Amino acid sequence: MPVVNDRVPLVGSERHIRKGQTLVGPADSHERLSVTVQLRRRPGGPELPDLETIGRERPSRRRQVDREALMAALGADPGDLEKVKQFARHHELTVEETFPERRTIRLSGTVDRFNRAFGVQLKQYREGAHNYRSRQGSVFVPRHLQGVVERVSGLTDRPLAAPHNKAMPKIAQGVTAQQVAQLYDFPQGVDCSRQNIAVIELGGGYDQNDLDTYFHTMNLPSPNVVTIGVDGAGNNYGDPSGADAEVELDIEVAATVAQGANIIVYFAPNSEQGFIDAIYAAVFSSQYPPTAVSISWGAPEAAWTPAGLAGMDWACFLAALFGITVTAASGDNGSNDNVYDGLAHCDFPASDPYVLACGGTSLQLDGNGALQNEVCWNNGNGWATGGGVSDTFPLPGWQPEDEIPRQVDTGLQGRGVPDLSGNADAMQSPYEVVVDGQWMSVGGTSAVSPLYAGLMAVIAASSGYRPGFISPLLYQLMAQPNLFFDVDSGSNTVQPAPGYSAVKGWDACTGIGRVYGNLLLAQI
Structure with missing residues (x-):
């Protein structure tokens, strides 16, 4: 050495x-x-809890953890x-x-x-x-x-992550987050005022007038939004990078699904240090303990240092241990993940095993707005749902070994991405949101992360139990009839990288598929 x-x-x-x-x-x-x-970690500390076993249990049967004792023991x-x-x-x-x-x-x-x-x-x-x-x-x-x-x-301040969305002027075939929640049978009219949803942002900002315009149009009260700066960052509304679309999309989607929830926006610098510090700030918050943490930013696994990957993984592990659901967008450039080196890549932190990875679908609606079908999102122009098999994390015990394919380049069998999927199509069924004072159509897996973070808050408010680390339970419930809509058509191939096809059961485009919210609540 x-x-x-x-x-x-x-x-x-x-x-x-x-x-x-x-x-x-x-x-x-x-x-x-x-x-x-x-x-x-403190030498000689206790063995780490078996999160796989905990995650397979229904939240109503899980023992409450002593956060203070765990923090002291694992610190x-x-x-x-x-x-x-x-x-x-x-x-x-x-x-x-x-x-x-x-x-x-x-x-x-x-x-x-x-x-x-x-x-x-x-x-x-x-x-x-x-x-x-x-x-x-x-x-x-x-x-x-x-x-x-x-x-x-922190020695390096190179921009690390990208927001996973595509924004454009409003088009006719857009949908609202309310419509999507109804199509997915999410519980409606639930008071989520005692729930906190943490949203991680690495740039951009929001304006209260934009939020008021959006929620007034939706016939909903504007949510309570709290801004927390990490590592010197803050609400940078009017960011010329266009990141406002990410911030306002996240807030508007999450707060539409989880009505009354407090949206806690953590602004951090776009760097390895800022990203990880923001997750820690959210997970350890005593003032605003989150039910869910939504992450719509990411980067290919290869863009991270191994130490950075390990630091983020530990933060996500602690979130799971504390009963917090972490949702993350799986990316918007197919299995290529915006690398364009001819190889398939997974996006991180979506590929972390303690994260609920969110892939993208396309809604096929009739003239009355009724859902006719749902397919893997791929616009054929480089915009498609991220997904694949991790080069970094091994196959978790809760993912079905016989359904997770080997990584198309290396032949390794690693963590499969995503877990769940939802509407993300930037062209056929984009979300209608207000950004920088105007209505826009925005798509991308960025929308799916706050969508499911909102559902976790609704389930917690409805049942009295936070879903927490829910991935093992979801895979255990795969065989339940009618709980999931199996998206089995399309692929996430973006040239020049090889891609994956949507098939019956789990696939590396849309995961298990899309979940029906009320049926999931019944399982909780």
Whole structure:
């Protein structure tokens, strides 16, 4: 193992030259930045709970977990935290915040001091229209912190994720979230005022006037929307990147399905650090404990560092452990996942096993708006539902081994994506929403994540039981007659990548299919 001044490389921290990446020059040595350091779990702590067994039980039969006890048991060791603080002081870095239960500590300082502390050379790069700070190779830590430090995020501020939607001027064949909820037999008229839905946003913003216009037209009261900034980000309404469409779509869909629910919008920088920190902020919130966390942003698994994947996976594991459902969009570029290297890719965090991955379908309606059929979403122009088989996560025990195909490129049998699907077609049945002061038609699996997050809140309000980590139960219920609509037509092939076809049973386009809300409530 290579050593740099008695340092060793941090496993999983490697970064490589990216296609299209151009070196601009060294980063400003005086620039100040904030970095999140994640530590190992407390040595000698309890064994991790068997979430697969817990997830197979109906929520009404699950034992309530002692959050405080679990947070203490699964958090960081005080001695490890002190070692990192001493390391920071030695390198003249400031300890800004410490979160023992999250196993993270936040450090701030200049580029020059972080270069020295972690044995890196931060530089400025350009990729397309973006200038950003990044590095090549590994992060290095002192030998005495080997195995103690698991992740260092924030040295790089390269944009990581993309919103999974396609927005256009309003077209005639659009549908409303109300219509979709009714077509899917979601429970109606449920008071969700005691439910919190956390929405993760990595850009863009919303305007209250837009929300008021939308909900007034829907004959619904405007929801209570709370903004929480993470890592210095905030409501950036009017974002020229077009991310407002994502933010307002998420709020309008989730709050239409779960009427009266509090929508807690976590704005974070679009980086590995910001993304993970936002999930932690939502999962550990005591003021707004969420029933569900909706994520409509993602990136191909290969775009993440292994340490970043592990950090996000731990956050999603804790959410599942605490009884929070995490929904995530599976992507909008088919099995290609916007990589265009001729290989199939899964989108993350949808591919995380503790996430309810949401794929896309296309509604086929008659002239009266009645549902005639539902097929796999693929517009044939590069826009299609994401899905596939993970290169990173093994096949979970709750997914049927005989139905999950092997990854088309590697032959590996990994976690299959998605789990459920719902209307996402950007051309044939887009959602009518208000964005930046005007009505627009928006499609994408971005809409399916808040749709199902809303359903989880409705089920919790109706039954008194939060669905929580529901994926194992859904697969256990696959054989229940009429509970799911099996979408078995179409494919998610987007050239040049090989794709997958929708078939009877589970498939790597639409998962189990689409669920009937009232029947799922009965099972809860």
